[in-house]
Amino acid sequence: MNPLLIKLSPIVLFIACGILSCKHVPLSGSSDPALKVVEHLSDSAKMHYTRGHTELAIQYYKRALQHAQNHKLPQHQAQVLLKMAKILPRQDIDVSLSYLDSALRIAKTIHHYQLQSDIYRSIAEIHKQHHNYTAALFALEAHNLLTDSLLDERRNKNLQHLAMKKDALRERVFYILVAAILLGIALALALFFRRTKKLNRELTLAVDVRNKLFSIISHDLRGPAGSLKLAYELLETGAISDEEFPGFFKMLKNQSNTLNETLDSLLIWSRSQLDEIRTVPLKFVLLESIKFNLALLEGQYTIKQLKINISVPIDMEIYADKDQFDFIIRNLLSNAIKFSYAGSAIEVTAERKKDSILLTVTDHGIGISPERQAQFQSGTLETTFGTSGEKGTGLGLRMIKDFVSASGGNISLQSTKGNTQFSLSLPPTPVIKN
Numbered sequence: 001m002n003p004l005l006i007k008l009s010p011i012v013l014f015i016a017c018g019i020l021s022c023k024h025v026p027l028s029g030s031s032d033p034a035l036k037v038v039e040h041l042s043d044s045a046k047m048h049y050t051r052g053h054t055e056l057a058i059q060y061y062k063r064a065l066q067h068a069q070n071h072k073l074p075q076h077q078a079q080v081l082l083k084m085a086k087i088l089p090r091q092d093i094d095v096s097l098s099y100l101d102s103a104l105r106i107a108k109t110i111h112h113y114q115l116q117s118d119i120y121r122s123i124a125e126i127h128k129q130h131h132n133y134t135a136a137l138f139a140l141e142a143h144n145l146l147t148d149s150l151l152d153e154r155r156n157k158n159l160q161h162l163a164m165k166k167d168a169l170r171e172r173v174f175y176i177l178v179a180a181i182l183l184g185i186a187l188a189l190a191l192f193f194r195r196t197k198k199l200n201r202e203l204t205l206a207v208d209v210r211n212k213l214f215s216i217i218s219h220d221l222r223g224p225a226g227s228l229k230l231a232y233e234l235l236e237t238g239a240i241s242d243e244e245f246p247g248f249f250k251m252l253k254n255q256s257n258t259l260n261e262t263l264d265s266l267l268i269w270s271r272s273q274l275d276e277i278r279t280v281p282l283k284f285v286l287l288e289s290i291k292f293n294l295a296l297l298e299g300q301y302t303i304k305q306l307k308i309n310i311s312v313p314i315d316m317e318i319y320a321d322k323d324q325f326d327f328i329i330r331n332l333l334s335n336a337i338k339f340s341y342a343g344s345a346i347e348v349t350a351e352r353k354k355d356s357i358l359l360t361v362t363d364h365g366i367g368i369s370p371e372r373q374a375q376f377q378s379g380t381l382e383t384t385f386g387t388s389g390e391k392g393t394g395l396g397l398r399m400i401k402d403f404v405s406a407s408g409g410n411i412s413l414q415s416t417k418g419n420t421q422f423s424l425s426l427p428p429t430p431v432i433k434n
Contacts, residue, residue: 034071038064042080049087057087078106078115085122096126117146279321279406286350286359287312289322293330297337304342312350318357318426324403329361331400332422336363339420356409359424368415376401376413 045060061084068076081103085096100123107115120143127136231252234240240248287310294301294308301308318325336346340363347362368376376397404411409426 034067035073035076038068038071038073038076038080041067042083045083054087054089058084061087074106074110075112075115078103078110078112078119081106082115082119082122085126090129093126093130097123100126113146113150117143117150120146279324279403281319281321281407283317283319284322285314286316286318286357287314289326290329290348293326293333296330297333300334301337301346304337304340306337306340306343307345309345309347310349312348312359313352316350316352316357320407320426321403324407328400328403328424329359331397332361332424335397335422336361336365336420339363339367340365353425356425356427359426360421361424362419362421364418365420367417367420368413373413373415 041060041064045057045064048054048060049057061080065077065080065084068074068080081099085099085103088096088099100119104116104119104123107113107119120139124136124139124143127133127139231248234248290310290312333346333348340346344364346364348360349362350357350359352358401411404424404426407426409424411425412423414421414423
């Protein structure tokens with residue numbers, strides 16, 4: 001019996017085909033010059049075989065085998081032997097089996113199971129061609145056993161790879177969920193703190209409003225109301241002589257005007273703080289509004305013999321809330337009158353800028369100190385007195401800032417002793433801020 005067939009007995013075959021845990025040896029790096037020579041010779045052999053030059057192909061394979069042996073490339077030795085066995089004529093069965101036997105020994109030595117499987121399949125084909133079915137069956141069983149083992153190994157590797165991917169995906173999903181939860185918590189906290197900050201601002205504003213309201217009631221309303229009460233009592237008791245009556249009457253009139261003005265401002269301001277006032281801009285002629293409000297203040301500036309100089313284009317129109325603008329211009333003019341020296345002048349000018357309309361009210365009076373200018377910017381103006389003892393609560397200027405802001409404009413103040421100018425800038429188109 002052929003010596004190779006003896007080796008293929010079931011027991012020996014089972015031992016020979018038992019798959020170890022070792023992995024098969026991979027191909028050497030193609031950058032090896034010796035390997036490139038072997039591959040080149042093998043390719044040349046394959047080309048000659050396809051052209052029908054079997055002998056020439058075998059010569060090239062033998063050269064490739066010799067080169068692989070000289071440079072210790074066992075895997076390529078086994079592969080060349082396998083290729084040589086496949087192209088030998090059918091009558092050279094012993095030579096073919098001899099080549100395959102040598103290739104099989106090398107493949108087992110390097111634990112290359114895929115190469116062993118290919119060799120067993122070639123052995124089975126050769127025995128089958130020569131009707132040696134028993135040997136062919138043994139070789140085919142070895143081939144199948146190795147193939148199944150390799151498939152199991154690949155399947156296990158794939159399962160391990162899938163398990164690793166699944167674990168990685170599960171871990172990624174976990175981290176994404178954790179990140180999403182943390183992000184949600186962060187957003188919730190941010191919204192909470194933002195709302196808390198807003199509520200704190202609103203609470204602070206409410207406290208300021210309350211304090212300002214009580215301050216106005218206790219000082220600016222109580223004082224004039226108490227003076228009027230005392231004046232009426234004096235009149236009832238006849239304590240005022242005929243000579244004192246004109247001056248006394250003037251004082252009563254001033255107190256009444258102050259009380260009325262303060263009550264009007266307080267009412268409008270309170271409504272604005274409660275968001276009961278909405279800005280409704282419309283188009284109107286600027287000069288008409290200025291003249292209308294000057295007419296309301298005629299008594300005040302006439303008594304002080306003030307000259308009002310107006311330099312406003314007759315056809316200039318603006319977009320603003322009419323009621324709020326009347327309040328703004330009336331208070332600016334009223335302040336200018338209060339703090340102007342008797343016999344001086346007040347200038348009212350307006351001009352169109354590139355993207356706004358600039359309105360200025362200038363007086364030549366006592367001026368505003370740097371400290372009070374800072375108070376104006378912060379909205380914390382306190383009670384002051386004009387050049388003729390007129391009382392101002394500071395509430396009007398605070399409301400002016402609010403109304404100008406609601407109209408989308410801005411107001412600025414420049415003041416030195418003897419010269420104070422309020423500059424009001426309004427947009428040429430309506431801007432609504434509720």
